[in-house]
Amino acid sequence: MSADARGWRIALVPDTLINQPKATGEAPPDVLRVLELSGYGVLQLPPPGQHSLLLAVIADQVAEYAHHGYAVVAIGVHGQSVDGLHWRRLAPLLRHRGVALPPRHLIRRDLDAAAEMQRLATFLTGYDLPMEEQHHWRV
Amino acid sequence: MTTSEHIDAGKERSTEQNVPRKVALIANCLLNQNAKVCQGAHYAGPVSPVVDALRSRGYQLLQLPCPELAFAGVRRWWAVYEQYDTPAYRAHCRRLAQAIAPLIERHIRGGDEVILIGLDGSPSTGVRFTSSQPDWGGRPNRPEDDWQIVPRPGIWIEELEAELARRGLPRVPATGWALDMGRFDETGARRDLEEFLDARARAAGADPAPP
Numbered sequence: 001m002s003a004d005a006r007g008w009r010i011a012l013v014p015d016t017l018i019n020q021p022k023a024t025g026e027a028p029p030d031v032l033r034v035l036e037l038s039g040y041g042v043l044q045l046p047p048p049g050q051h052s053l054l055l056a057v058i059a060d061q062v063a064e065y066a067h068h069g070y071a072v073v074a075i076g077v078h079g080q081s082v083d084g085l086h087w088r089r090l091a092p093l094l095r096h097r098g099v100a101l102p103p104r105h106l107i108r109r110d111l112d113a114a115a116e117m118q119r120l121a122t123f124l125t126g127y128d129l130p131m132e133e134q135h136h137w138r139v
Numbered sequence: 140m141t142t143s144e145h146i147d148a149g150k151e152r153s154t155e156q157n158v159p160r161k162v163a164l165i166a167n168c169l170l171n172q173n174a175k176v177c178q179g180a181h182y183a184g185p186v187s188p189v190v191d192a193l194r195s196r197g198y199q200l201l202q203l204p205c206p207e208l209a210f211a212g213v214r215r216w217w218a219v220y221e222q223y224d225t226p227a228y229r230a231h232c233r234r235l236a237q238a239i240a241p242l243i244e245r246h247i248r249g250g251d252e253v254i255l256i257g258l259d260g261s262p263s264t265g266v267r268f269t270s271s272q273p274d275w276g277g278r279p280n281r282p283e284d285d286w287q288i289v290p291r292p293g294i295w296i297e298e299l300e301a302e303l304a305r306r307g308l309p310r311v312p313a314t315g316w317a318l319d320m321g322r323f324d325e326t327g328a329r330r331d332l333e334e335f336l337d338a339r340a341r342a343a344g345a346d347p348a349p350p
Binding site for chain 2: 041060068
């Protein structure tokens with residue numbers, strides 16, 4: 001076993017940002033790479049559809065993290081009818097588990113991909129729990 | 140509800156989605172090492188060699204839930220297969236399997252190539268190997284390396300495969316990233332995974348080399 005390498009930060013990420021649709025033009029923004037470089041773990045949300053049990057399972061996991069010193073954020077897609085986060089169903093599941101809704105960052109696919117990834121990196125780097133909570137929980 | 144109705148219950152596939160895809164079911168901790176037990180993580184977030192190997196070969200990723208995190212929490216002790224082999228834990232794993240199986244079923248019925256990448260050595264997510272020590276229990280002060288690696292799947296993989304079989308689905312080709320085998324060898328694990336992926340590509344008549 002190694003020294004503890006956990007990053008203590010986690011992002012909820014829509015399927016569409018992990019498995020990006022094939023673009024005809026320039027390469028789509030590589031959200032997964034930015035998350036990795038920023039030290040965030042990923043909780044993948046399912047594609048659009050009915051996933052009641054799976055969303056409840058994901059909410060259970062988010063609650064466990066949020067209650068034990070992990071910083072949790074959500075990354076969505078701006079301008080879609082849904083941002084890929086299943087927010088209307090996920091938000092009540094999180095509230096029911098006593099979890100404050102994580103801060104959301106929305107990716108804009110209509111803007112320059114490199115600039116959007118820089119904006120995402122800035123958001124990710126700048127977010128964490130207050131220092132006293134980090135000291136309380138993290139080894 | 141029939142199988143086809145069940146499959147069709149989700150959103151209709153677009154034209155692009157109708158093209159058969161390559162889909163890798165991956166253990167939760169391969170995208171999120173925060174799911175690992177304390178001192179079990181080797182990366183801050185995603186396990187980049189696994190992600191890179193899969194994406195460079197055109198696989199989409201479908202993350203499985205982490206059964207241990209949702210059952211025993213982030214502060215759980217290390218454990219072996221025998222400690223998790225309880226009716227309650229197996230019922231929990233079956234619930235998780237029922238949550239993710241509809242997505243997997245949709246891919247398989249839709250003609251996608253589906254593979255599974257677990258975590259060899261894990262009591263839950265091991266594919267080829269799991270950790271075993273029938274004597275473990277009580278105060279958690281066992282000496283280092285006081286467990287065995289045995290050739291069998293972990294509890295979660297057993298229950299997931301059973302759920303897929305209940306749905307009449309074929310067995311998913313699977314391997315494990317050897318993170319929990321005692322002493323982690325990233326180079327060897329990477330070579331092992333790439334051989335598995337490239338062998339599949341060769342069998343399908345495709346160029347195994349990543350673009």
